[in-house]
Amino acid sequence: MKRKITLALFVSIFLSLSTIAFGANLNSPKVGLSQDLIYFVMPDRYKDGDKKNNDNGGFNTSLTAFWHGGDLKGLTGTCEPGDDGLVRIKSLGFTAVWLTPVVTQQEAIGAGSGYHGYWGTDFLNVDPHLGTNADMLEFSKCAKKLGLKIILDVVTNHTGDVIKYLGNEAYLPAESKNLKNPAWLNDIKNYHNVGDVGSCWGVGNCTKLGDFYGLDDLATEKPVVYKGWADVYGKWISKYGISGFRVDTARHVDDNFFKNWTPLIKATAKKSQITDFTIFGEVYDYSTLNLMTYVRQNKIETVLDFPFQAKATEFAAGYSNAPVLSALFENDDYYTSAQSSASNLVTFLGNHDVGRVGYTIANKRIQPADQLLPRTNLANALMYFSRGIPVVYYGDEVGMTGSNSGRDQFARQDMFPTDIELWKNEVRVGGSPIGNGDSFSATSQSPVAKYLIKLAEIRKSNPALANGPMLERYSKYALYVISKKDVVENREYLVAFNNSDTDEIVEVTTATSGGEWTQILGATEVTTNQNKVSFTVPALSTIVLKATSTINQFATKHTKLTTSVDDLTGFYKVKAGISSKDFLSVEFFARNVGSTKWLSQGIDTGAPYSIFVNPLDFPKKKVELKATARNSKGESFVFPITKLTISAP
Structure with missing residues (x-):
């Protein structure tokens, strides 16, 4: 994505701007989850509601990499006041629940099991460790009763590790030829079969073609695959009323996958009367410049905001100061297009991969132990009150931290009484180690939980x-x-x-x-x-x-549009010369010279007012640009047309 496109610019600008109309502020595009607060939970580690399903292999509560007994019945609860299931989650102020994948996993191997949900083999049924399809339906009914949206974690890049290699030749063991469901997943031709993502063979990008940690990498460029996934996950939408998907390993699928798959998913959601269905991808990357490629060019509706996670925790820890946040939010313009904006980014402070917010803040710099709680609260307030869609990782509300690296398995603690000695003795933000207790009993006394409830109430009362x-x-x-x-x-x-x-x-x-x-x-x-x-x-x-x-201070200073090449991306930076203490919204437009149709390039609602235009969107060399700005009084200002010439990339 680090292409550099040389631009030869010539500019033709009118002498002034003109006030042309009155009306409301322009609004940037918003996804269906844009006002929600999300609780991210790993069902296996939440609550054991049915001990009969623990005898399904790979169950070992004394090891971090195996099934521990949590299930859908435990997560659902009774759906009555005072319960520890969905009622508890709603009482913390959350409006949506995101579950790690619940589909049937491959059998446990020596080093671990698929308790996390990312080793799927049967994608049409709930894993027996977590319960049944009927349990999933009850979970859905309870969520609907409580007004909670369901977000399902889905995997499209790979399945469990079933395909084997003999040298560079891939094959299916005889006992596994029909293991996967639906049947098209058993066709070895639907996989890339080029070895591991870090050392694949043949021609092509190993990031896209290789097996992610040995998991079978699907050929997501094939219609049979993306249409097959649309059918599979469409069934979950129709049957269980899912409101959104988090797509795992989204950076590893074909660049055109989301362009092909998303419209099919959206159509199914619409048929199910879910008009605000939202898809966000896990692009595990801390560079805004890389993330914007997946949103704007690969057409993922939105993504998890890893840059926010890094900079927000740095600021809260005192590891960096305010200008780091300025730089983070100034980069928001990279996401702006007619279909996207940074306000749709899914923000988080910790998760099942990077570790928990309390652990991250505690390990950024040496600081007094009594600062961990206020610094954690500061991080949560920044996430709740800045831009984006906040996600809180289960257990963070009761101050869970971590041990050893604090990542991956060490950030997936049990909410119920645990047999893991490390977890019994871990520091808790604002509290004491849990010992033999459970985190449900600890919730009412947790200062973190109390603060999150307060933040949620403030958001609800002040949209x-x-x-x-x-x-x-x-x-x-x-x-x-x-x-x-x-x-x-x-x-x-x-x-x-x-x-x-x-x-x-x-x-x-x-x-x-x-x-x-x-x-x-x-x-x-x-x-x-x-x-x-x-x-x-x-x-x-x-x-x-x-x-x-x-608001009553509408004074605005304005000049013209200016253009320059962004050396980091090769995109045009188009900046509106306008400043005000008021909240302005500026919509930018572009067209090829000779065309009568202006195409919106996006709306910027935060100073400095600028966007980044992809030259590849305009095949002709001569392009015209214009913009309209509106203030809180309803006045509109039109920037005169600016012309530029693009040399061939």
Whole structure:
């Protein structure tokens, strides 16, 4: 993706902008989960609701890599108040539940089992360790009753490791020829069969063609495969009312897979009256420049935000300061297109692969033990109140951390009483090691759980804080301050994060003059002078303020569109020369010279207002660009047409 495309630019610009109309702010594209709070859970490690299904092979509660007994009945619970299942999850403020894959796994091998769900063989049925299809239906009914959306983790890149190699020749052992379900998965021609992802043979990209950790790599470019997966996972949507998929190992499938598969999945969801179905991919990469390729060119609807995970935990730990967050959010423009925006990114602080947030923060830098709780709370507040769709990993709400590397198997603790000695003695954020106890009993006393409930209540009462338009107001040293906008009330919020162990005073200029600022979260003293607001942010804490007056500072300075080549991607950077303390939204358009049809290139709702245009989208050399900006008053400003010439890449 690091192509560099040389551009020869010539610019023709009108002398000024003009105010042309009044209307509401432009809105960037939003996925169906854009306002949700997601609880990510591994069913095997949540709760054992049916001990009869533990006798299915690979069950060993004393080893981290085997089945431990949690199941769908335990996760569902009674669906009545006070229960530890879905009712508990809803009570923590979550609106959606994401399950690791529940399909039938290959049998346990010497080193471990498929308790995690990523070694599938029968993709039409629930793994017996987790229960039955009927149990899945009861889980779905309970979730629907409680108003919880279900997100299912699905695998399309590979199956369990069934195919074997004799030298470079792939073959199916006789006893495994019909092991997989549905039948097309048993056809060896539907796999790449070129060895491991790290050392494959033949011609091509091993990342796309090789076996991921030895798992059978499917030829996802073949119609029989992507249509087959659409049929398989379409059945789960139709039968269980699934609202979204998290797609595992999304970087390893064919570049055109999502272009072929997603429309089929969306069509099935629509037939099931699920009009807001959302697909997000796991592209395990910490580079925004790489992630944007999968969203904008490979057409994954959205992805897990690994860069956010890294920078948010660094900031919360005090390992880095506010400018790191500035740089993170300034890169959001790379995601902007007519179909996508950074507001759709799925944010997280820890998971089953990278480890838990408490462990990550504790190990970023040496710090007093009593800072772990406030720093963890700071990280959660940053995730809940900035942009994106927040995910909390099960167990983080009760302060689970980790041991050894803190990753993978060491981040997949039992919620019920555990037989793993390491887990019994691990540090808990804001609490004591669990010992022989269970995490359900610990929930009511956990300061992390209490804080997450508070954050969720604030988001629910103040929808602007849940993924509303966002502007950076201050970014220096330990202080990061943003404004969020309630587009219905036309009202502004201030959210300030302090990662220092001392109180900090800040003054910011807002889009609101006059009136007062109500304290929503935290305690502080606020003074105002016209549209300047001063307040103290206590050490290691978050302050949220809401203006009592509506936004009234609309003054805007504007010039023209400018273009330049982004050396990192070869895309055009198109920047609108416009600035204001107000919340602006700018929609960019492009067309080939001679065409009458303008094509939207996306809407930017955060300063600086710019987008990155892919030159390969415009096969002709001469292109015209324009943009329209709108403020909170409803005024629209049209930027004059800018022309440019693209030399051949």
